Amino acid sequence: MIYSSRYPDVAVIDDLIHERVLGAAAQRGSLPALVDAVSGRTITYGELATLVERLAAGLAAEGIGVGDVVALHSPNTVVFPVVFYATTRAGGTVTTLSPLATPQEIAKQLVDAKAKILVTVSALLGPARAAADLVRQETGAVIEVLVCDEAEGHRSVLGLLRDGQVPPYDIDPAVGVAVLPYSSGTTGVPKGVMLTHRNICTNLEQISGLHRIEEGDRIIAILPFFHIYGMAVLLNNALLRGATVYVHPRFDLDTFLTSLERDRITHAYLAPPVMLVLAKHPTVGQLDLSHLKRIICAAAPLDAGLQAAVADRLGVEIGQAYGMTELSPGTHIHVDGNTDEPPACVGHLFPSTKARLVDPLTGADAAPGEPGELWIRGPQVMKGYFGRPEDTDAMVDADGWLHTGDVARVDADGNWFIVDRVKELIKYKGYQVAPAELEAVLLGHPDIADAAVIGVYDEENNEIPKAFVVPMPGATLSGEAVMQYVSGLVAPYKKVRRVEFIEAIPKAASGKILRRQLRQRERTPA
Template sequence: MIYKSKYPEVAVVDRPVHEWVLGEAARHATRPAMVDVSSGRTLTYGELAALVRQLAAGLAAEGIGKGDVVALHSPNTILFPVILYATTTAGGTVTTLSPLATPAEIAKQLIDAEARLMVSVSALIESARAAVELVRRQTGRDIEILVCDTADGHRSVLGLLRDGDVPTFELDPAVDVAVLPYSSGTTGVPKGVMLTHRNLCTNLEQMNGLHRIDENDRVIAILPFFHIFGLTALVNNALHRGATVYVHSRFDLDAFLTSLERDRITHAYVAPPVMLVLAKHPAVGNLDLSHLRRVICAAAPLDAGLQAAVADRLGVEIGQAYGMTELSPASHLHADGNLDEPVACVGHLLPSTRARLVDPVTGLDVAAGQPGEVWIQGPQVMKGYFGRPEDTDATVDADGWLHTGDIGRVDENGNWFIVDRVKELIKYKGYQVAPAELEAILLSHPHIADAAVIGVNDEENNEVPKAFVVLAPGASITVDEVMAHVGGQVAPYKKIRRVEFIEAIPKAASGKILRRQLREGEPTRP
């Protein structure tokens, strides 16, 4: 069956993203838009809009125009939105690069995205240089690296600022690509996700119906801007609504906790690892968080017990959201004030969004109340993967349904739950085992700080669940105790059969567990 949002539909927004986000900048001209928490440097809305116009003129003078791709290789900085919106104002597209990417990974994305120009920072300049050299060797193309600060041998991006108008061009918000983030989708290697101006702007309006922030709000920015969650929640949406964004270049626990209190943060957008901190770190209990009104967690599954623990400890509303890069990124969100939603649900369908739950084997819709692969249809569905029509067709079918690769279910009240990913499900003697369920149980043990579960083959070539466990500081627990802790709470076929203690669970900047790294390491593990 087709599930429809219970909320009224929103009109498609056919506006350039820079105009839509900064449309009220003049009204907020003297208000702080971005604050660098480490230096205290502040950009007001008026200064932000002026820099965007001046840099757009400078980029146009450098030959950047419609369809040209600028690669942004940077941690969170207050100049990030300047470069983003200046590029789109000039007609270009921004592809975002992880600050943690290796030169080889950067080079691969630069080549695949056909980047014309790269913007980086001095702290990352060696990786950027090595990547550009790899591009030159492999393609013969030279890509100039500009920096947001200063670095020997490189022009500063601020040196491009100039007065004057940007050359006019025709922009079709429904077709022209604003950002090109990279995602592995449901399978395979990272691919450029083409998100149009319409995708991004309309998704902001879809979320606005459920979650509101305004010029009185202060948002903490610890999620990476290069990731679509951070880009949408902390840059596009926060600036569109006139909020003040407190920018952290990276996640530092002490700086995060200090900023929550000192900067009187009203809204925090986080991934599950930060929820662990909020639930368990002793310093949290000593903070004055009376200004904090809302915490939204997304990017990876969040256990109901952990969500409840944070809500009880902080005394604020905790909600989840769901989406993926290919959805600009949101399709589900816990609505403000909707306190009757059960914990661990990801909320309701956004306005103008439809969904199906499909058996990944048969391709047929599952019965009501049963789990299935989540398919989404709506104006937030990506244009496609850049230069990969086959991958696009494998993800978005002819009727416009995006196959998420995630297993979900919906209850009788329209509350949605994400169970796990299709490719991450473990098949133990024909039974399906969801790693996320076992991980939640593992994390409920007071001696376990973090955990991940994957499927491995036993001596009889059966796939069995294996747990990778990170112990809490000073804690001690045996393999048998780990197995017994889980075994006492699950059906026999869900029991943990292998345990390995490790120092840290590999995760992406978004907070998602990098299970592939754990799987790839298996053949060499003792």
């Protein structure tokens, strides 16, 4: 059965992303676009338009043009969107990296994405330089490391600003890649997701009639800009609509709560761990949050009880949304003002979006009301994985259906619920963690013969990576030693947080790890 949106289709938008998002920026003049929530540094819409144009001219003078990739490795700053949109304005593609990434992870993405330059901040120069060294050692390529601020021995991207014109170029929005974020998809290691200008601009149009942001609204930006969720709602949609974005370089509880009240925030886009803070932290009850209109929670499922608790405490409309990097990213959202929507649902299908629910074992459509793997078809489906046609074909079938790996159900009123995952991906506090990536790290330990990783739940109901480890004969290993080894090689959110030693990893004849047996072992009392 094919499910269609209850909302009319929207036109496909064949604009370039910077044109779509910043098309009205110059006319907005002195309206604040970006405010550093810590320092107060402000960039107005007029300044943003000028900075993007001047930096694009500078990047073009450095040789950045159509098909060239700029890697942006930075926490949230008011300069981040300047670099982001200046790159696409110059004709290039942006690939974003987590500020928590290790040198090895950065280098791997730089090589895979074929990045020409790396833009970071002075505080992250250590891993950025180390990554550039690794790339040079591995490939011979020299990648210049620039900074968004100032650092001795490195050029600042703001030093590239120039008044010259960007040379003309021709990009077809339907195929030209605007952004290359990395995602693990349903299985495997992180892969570059090719999102075209059409993908992103049409997805912005799909959400426009369901969730309203207006000029003068105030949005708190604690989600990371490098992540597709933050990129979509805190940069693209917020700046398109003329909102003021209060930029937080990292999540700090006191600063977050202070900003909610002081900055008279109207919209907050959050993940479940922050919702828990809003439900239970004593300070929240002392704040004047009368300006807050709406909270949207995404990145991981939000428990119905927690959603209700925050709604009751704050007296504010709360909804959920669903998407994934490969979907540009949105497909479902709580529609503004829909008071009949039950808690824990992720809302309704976007316009111009179709869905199926499929039994992952039989491939047959699930019966009405029954759960199945969610398949999506629409203009927001990615172009594919960069340089990985086989992975693309495994994710998007010949009929254009993207197989999300998430198990969903839909009720008779068209409310959608995400109930499980058939994919192997672990979601730790909204961050993607690929078991295969951690397994490769574990197998690099000289005293580990074999390993497998699955997601388990801790005492606070967060999904965390657990490693099952087979030691080499005669080796003496401790769980703590294994965890310390992994933590030195991966970003903090990817760390293995539990270890169990096991005689053998269960595998199929093909060699595929039988994770379901490990999950069953986890559920069975010792």
